[in-house]
Amino acid sequence: MPGPKDLDPSSSPRALLGAELRHARERKGLSQADLGEPLFVSGSFIGQLEAGTRRMHVELAVQLDEILGTNGFFTRNCTALARSRYPDHFAEAAEAEAVATAIREYAQLLIPGLLQTSAYAEAVFRAYKPTAPDTEIAELVTARLQRACLLDDPTTPLLWAILDEAVLRRPVGGGPVMSEALDHVAELARGHRVIVQVLPFAAGAHAALTGPLKLMDFEDAPSLSFVEGPDMGKLLDDPATVKRHTLTFNLLQASAHSPQDSLALIESVAQDYGHGEEHP
Known part of the structure; x- marks a missing residue:
């Protein structure tokens, strides 16, 4: 055979x-x-x-x-x-993300990659790599935007993002870039494609002060969690760890604004950026 x-x-x-x-x-x-x-x-x-x-x-x-x-x-x-378009520390997580049925993510400082616009992603990569040639930055932006194609399916995966208020207030790329980026997030939320909550500064200490967190569920495999830092990341499948990270996300949900109030805040901050306010 x-x-x-x-x-x-x-x-x-x-x-x-x-x-x-x-x-x-x-x-x-x-x-x-x-x-x-x-x-x-x-x-x-x-x-x-x-x-x-x-x-x-x-x-x-x-x-x-x-x-x-x-x-x-x-x-x-x-x-x-093995020849991935993604950085080594993120390649495995990106590949798992592509087959997940549900993704839950807490973003501490940046709009999640799946929700970024081209201009926002370019500003992020240029900050990471200030001396890189334009062609390298363009390739990184293209790879990031192609990841977001999984949202073209109207229902799968479920994407639930919790954005720290710092994500909204940091003017990545300047006012026009932020206005467009937050409008994009709001559009996805208004279209019922993603669920977005904002964790306000007023929440004070919370369960994920140590960094961002991503949880992924699958149809025929156990859930995974992904944690990362500067130029490093780790995909975790230990059931006890995933259970603990799931609790962390649940606690963040409880401390965050409701999806409706979060959408109103995102739209308000986007409008302020659109009016030229760099620190709304």
């Missing part, structure tokens, strides 16, 4: 690679736990690979080819998929 054909890395690559892993495992008559044992990973981790919610690293792909007798298939395709 011929082996599976190589995947086109441009078309839902991780989901396709995961499906091939499931087929190859089942042909061998192995359970997820059986396959995980010689790899020193859990059956749950194998399930996440098959569901496309976790990235398959090259070292693991080599072992899978040996165990499953797939003649280098996973090694070849995994090597191709």
Whole structure:
């Protein structure tokens, strides 16, 4: 029987690679736990690979080819998929985001990437990389905007964003850029495509003072959380950690303005920026 054909890395690559892993495992008559044992990973981790919610690293792909007798298939395709358009610390999270059924995100300082406009994203990347050539900045902006294409589906994924009030008050790119950016967020909220809340300064101390947080749910795999800092990020699947981060998000929801009041505030601040107020 011929082996599976190589995947086109441009078309839902991780989901396709995961499906091939499931087929190859089942042909061998192995359970997820059986396959995980010689790899020193859990059956749950194998399930996440098959569901496309976790990235398959090259070292693991080599072992899978040996165990499953797939003649280098996973090694070849995994090597191709490793060439991500995203920074190394965020690539796995971006790929998981693309197959999530629900995304809940607390943004501490910036409008979340999925909700950014081109001008806002350009201002952010230019601040990160002040000496980078324009072509590099343009590529980063394009990659960020392409991530937002998952919102083209009218219902999936559910996106629930909690924005710290600092996100609204920091004039990234200046007044016109902020006015456009906040109008874009408000438009998505008015169109019932996303749920947005604002966590006001008046809330004082809250459950996520240490940094931003992203939670992702999937149809056929356990939930994940993602935490990040300067040039670093970590995708977490430990159930106790994800449970704790879920509680953190729930506490933020309780402290934030309602979606209706949040929309009114976002629109008001956008209008102030539009009238030339740099610090509304």
